[in-house]
Amino acid sequence: MRTAVVQFPGSNCDEDAVKAVVSVMGASAELVWHTTADLSAYDLIVIPGGFSYGDYLRSGAIARFSPVMAAVSAAAARGQYVLGICNGFQILTEAGLLPGALRRNESLQYRCELVDLKVENANTAFSRDYVAGETVRIPIAHGDGNYYVDEAQLAGMEARRQIVFRYASEYNPNGSVADIAGVVNESGNVLGMMPHPERAVHALLGSADGARVFSSILTSWRDAHEHVNA
Amino acid sequence: MKYKASIYVTLKGSVLDPQGSAVSKALHALQYEAVDDVRVGKYIEVRLRAASDADAGQQVERMCEQLLTNPVIETYSYTLEATA
Amino acid sequence: MKYKASIYVTLKGSVLDPQGSAVSKALHALQYEAVDDVRVGKYIEVRLRAASDADAGQQVERMCEQLLTNPVIETYSYTLEATA
Amino acid sequence: MNTSTLDPSAREVRERGIYRQFGLTDAEYARIVELQGREPNYVETGIFSVMWSEHCSYKSSRRLLRRFPTSGPMVLQGPGENAGIVDIGDGLAVAFKIESHNHPTAIEPFQGAATGVGGIIRDVFTMGARPIALLNSLRFGPLDDAHNRYLFGHSVAGIGGYGNCIGIPTVGGEVVFDERYTHNPLVNAMCVGLMRHDQIARGAASGVGNPVLVVGARTGRDGIHGATFASAQDPGAKERSAVQVGDPFMEKLLMEACLELIATGEVVGIQDMGAAGLTSSSAEMASRAGSGITLDMARVPCRETGMTPYEIMLSESQERMLVVMKRGQEHVADAIFDKWGLEATVVGHVTDDGLLRIVEGERVAAEIPVTALVDEAPVLERPSQRPDYLDALKEAPGDHFAPRSRAELEADVLALLARPTIASKEWVYRQYDSMVRTETFVRPGSDAAVVGVPGTKRALAMTTDGNGRQVYLDPYAGGALAVAEAARNLVCSGAEPLAVTDCLNYGNPEKPETYYLFERSVDGMSDACRALGTPVISGNVSLYNETGGQDIYPTPVIGMVGLIAQHEHITTSAFAVASHQVLMLGRVDAPLQDGLGGSEYLAMKAPDEALSWRLPAFDLTLERAVQSACLDAIRAGLVQAAHDVSDGGLITALCEAAIAGGRGLAIDLDVALGQALGSESSRPDGSGANTRGQDLITRLLFAESPSRILLAVADADVEAVRAIAAKHKVPMVTLGQVLAESDFTVQLHGHVALSLKVDTMETAWRGAISEWMR
Ligand SMILES: Nc1ncnc2c1ncn2[C@@H]1O[C@H](COP(=O)(O)OP(=O)(O)O)[C@@H](O)[C@H]1O
C-alpha cells in the first residue's frame, strides 16, 4: 500500500502523519510537495494538519487552489482513499470534496486537549476497526473546528450515515453542529476529521486510540486488493 | 483605470456569530448599554486595474466567489471607487 | 433613534499585513493580474441607539478607541446610517 | 562622507543634540567622536545609539553576567552566540535560550508576545538546531483589573497564535499574578532545539569576499528604535511605532529554508535579525570573526518605497536573517529559498578592513569600526546599595494568621487553590498546541514537560521557574531558589539537569537599591548553578521594568533542560495508584522554624504584611542531596509519581498530586512529625492544643520551605527508597497513603484537621482562571 502525505507551505503535521502511517501500517509514506500534479500512484492520500498559507483569509481557503488539489480531486473521483486531518479537513471542505464548512471555535480560542469521541459509524473504510458506539480518546488542536452544515444537509448526511465521529460526553469543544467531529463523503472514500488520530498512536502520547483509523484503512485496502487478486 | 474595491464579508444571517456576541458582551461590560447587536466580519481592500467600472465590478465579484468568501457560511457586499 | 454603524478596521499603512500579502499572492496565482495590492482588516457592524447623529458618532468613536482597535497598530473609519 | 540630503548633517546631530533623542548621553557622544575621529553623521549616530543601548550592549549587566559559571564538560556553546548548546551524547546536542518581550507586550499584547516567540525561535534555528519545544514565563497584575485581563488574555493568544502556526509545541511555562506587575507584564519565551554536532552553525562573518545575504521577509519601517525603546523608562510614552506584527507563516518557511540551507554545508555564518535588525546582526557577525562588512542599502528588498539607509539599518521587521555564504555558492541559497517561496538577496560582502560600511549604490552612508560598536560599547559600574527594608524583615510570623476552626482551614485551602497564581493554568496551555511533532510525552500540567528525542530511548525534560517575591525578600537566596526549583522540577520528572538559560527581569538599574537586588540575585543564581552542576549557557536581560516609579519584583526566570536516560524513567506528578505510600524527601518539620515568610498563603491572608517576614532558610547542600536521592529512586524504578513542594506549600503539592492522579489521600502528620522529630513531638496533650494545633497545622501546610519532594511509592519499595535517602543523608518520612476513594484528609493530634473531596478541590483549582476570564 502506498501513501502520500501532501505538504503545503505551512503544513506542520506532515511528518507526524508519516510517522503514524509507518508505525501503525508498517508501510512507507512519502511526502509530496503541493506542486505535485499526479497522485495516481498512491492508495492513500493524507492531507495533514497545520496552517497552510498561514490559514490567512480562512483556514484552507488558499491551499485548495494549490496544484496538488486537482490531483486530490481526481484521486477521490477514482476511489483512492483521502484522509484530511484538521487543516486537511478544512481544505477538503473548501475544495468541495466534503460538505460543510469549519468556522471559528465558539470559544474564539484555540483548543488543544484530549477529547472523547463517539464512533458513530464503524462501517466506513476509515473506522471499521472501531466498534460502533464506542468512546475513544483522540486529541484536538485547532482554532477553526466549528463544523457547519445547514439543517437540510445535516438530515441528508445523517440519513446517508456520513457522520463518522462525534464529540462525546456532552463536551463539544468548538460548537460544531450536531457535535460533529468527522465526516465521510457520499462514496465513502474521503474522510475529514478535526481530531488528530496521528497524535494518538502509542501509549507514551497519552492514547493509542487513533491508530485504528490507520489500521482500518489498511484492512480496507487489503480487502479490496484480495478481491482484485482473487 | 485604477480602482479601490472595499469588500465586506460577513457570516450569513443564519450562521451564529460568536465573535459578534463576544464584542457585544464586552461593550456592555464597558457600559455601552445602547448597543443592541454586533456582527463581526472581514474588510478587504483590493486595489486593481480595470478597463471600466463594469469590468472592475466583474473582477471583484469573481474573486469574491472564487476565493474571498466561502458561500456555505458567508455573504459579501462591496463598493467600488475609481482612484485614477 | 436607531443606527447602524459600519466600522472598518485596518492595520496602519506602515504595519506589515501578512494576511493581505497572502491574499494578494493567491489572487495573482489565480491569474488576477490586475490586482496591485490587498489589505485585510475587520468589518464590524454595530447596531445602537443614540439621541442624535452626533451622539451616535461619539459613541462609535469611543468604542473604537477603547475596545475595537489598538491605535498602536490599527486605524479605523466608519459610516453611520439611521435605521429608525 | 556623503549623507542623504534628507538627513540632518553631522553638525546638526551635534548642535541640535539629536543624539540625545536617540538615547545617547553627552559623554557617550563624545566617546563616539573620539572613536570615529570625527563627528558621526546621522546614520552613524543611529547605529551607535542602538548598538550602545542597554538592550544590545548590556551595559548595566555585562559585569554581573561574568559571575555566572558558563562552562562544563557538556557545554558545546556557552553565552555569546544566538543560543547555547549542550551535548546529550550520541552525537546529539540541544540548543536553547530564553528571551523577554516585556515592553512590546505592554503596548500590544498579542503582537508583542507573538513576536517574542518568533524571535526566540530564530535564535535557536540560527544555530542549526531544529526547534522542538517552546516554553514561557508570564507575570501579570491581578485579574480583578480589566486591563490586566486584557494583557493576559491577549498575550496568551499571541504566544499560542505564533507557536501553533509554526508547528512547534508549547510544552510548559509558568504564570504568576501580582500587583507589582500591573501595567508592566513580563513575557519571557524559551525555545529548545535539537541537532547533531556536525550541524552547529554560528554567527560569524569570515572569509574576505564572501557574499552577505538578507533572507526572508522584506524590510519595512517597523519598530525603528525598538532596541532603544526596550530600555526606555516609560514605554507607554515612547515611540509607538516600535511594535511589529509577526508573520508565523513566513517564519515557518524561513525556518525550513534556513535549516535546509545550513545542512548543505555552504553557509559560513548565519544570524537572525532581532533587536536593531541589520545593524546589530551585521556588526555582531563581523565582530565575532574580526572582519568587516560592507552592505549596500540599495539592494535590500524593501516592503515600502523610499526607505533611507537610516531606516533600513534600524528597521526591526520580523522574520529576516543575515547569512554569509561561501563565495560562489549564492545559487545554493537561491534554489532553496525559491522552493519555499522566499527571497534570498546578496546585499554585501565580507571585508578585512574591520569596518561596518553602509553604502547606497556608489554613495557611502556610514563607516564605523566594528570594534567601536561592539567592544567599545560602554560598560557601566552602577552604584549598588542594600535596601533598608531587607534589614527590617522579621522572623516567622506568629499565630494570628491561623484559621480558628477546621471549617475555616478548609475554606482557606480552597481559597488558596483558587488563587490564580496557584490555580491550574489549563486555561492558558489548552490554547497552545502542546502535542505537534508527536514527541510530547509529558504535556503541561506536571512539574516539567518531557519531549522525546526521536530515534532514541531518551527524552528531554524542561521547565521555567522564578519567584519574584522571594527574590525581593532575599535576593541571594531567592536567586538560588529559582535555580533549585527548576532543577527540582526536572528531577521529579526523572531527568538529570543539564544547563540553564536565564531571563533577568528587573526594574530601573539606575536606582542603587534595584541594582543591589540584581547583583545579589545573580550571585545567588551563580552559586546554585555551581552547586547543582548546571552552567548558564544563554540568557537575556530586561531592565527598566517599572511603571510610575514602582519597580516590578526583581524577577529572574530560570529556564532549564535535563536529560532522561530512558523512557522508563519518565515520571509525572499524578499520584494515581491506590494504596501507594506518600513519602516526603526533605524536612517535613522545617516549617516549624521557617514560618510562612514569602508564602502565597501569607499574600492571601495578610497582603499588607506579606512583605515583612523573612524567607524560609535555604541550604544548597540539602537541596542537592534531596534531588540526588529523588533521581536515584526514580532511576531504580521505585517511584510511581513525584512532585516537589513549592508555591502554596505542602497542602498545594498534595492537592495537585491528588487531582492529577484522580485519587484521594489520607495524610497523617502525627506519624510524619513523630518520624521527623522523634517521640516527644507527637500528640501534645489536651488543653490549649487547639490554638497551638491550628498554628502548627497552618505552618505545616502552607509554609514554602524548600528542598522537599513528595513521592508515591509502592509498599514493597518503601524500604529501598529509605535506604537511598539514608545514603544521601536526606530525611524521609511517611506522610500517608493514596486512596481508592476521592476523600482527602489530613490528620494532626489524633484529630481530622481537614477533610475535603478531591472533586471540590479540583473545581476550585481548575476553574479559577477561566472564571476570571469569562
Ligand atoms: N504559561 C504557561 N504555558 C504553558 N504551560 C504552563 C504555563 N504556566 C503553567 N504551565 C504548566 O502548568 C504546570 C504547573 O505550573 P507551575 O505551578 O509553575 O509548576 P511548578 O510549580 O512545578 O513549577 C506546569 O506543567 C507548567 O508547565
Ligand SMILES: [Mg+2]
Ligand atoms: Mg513543581
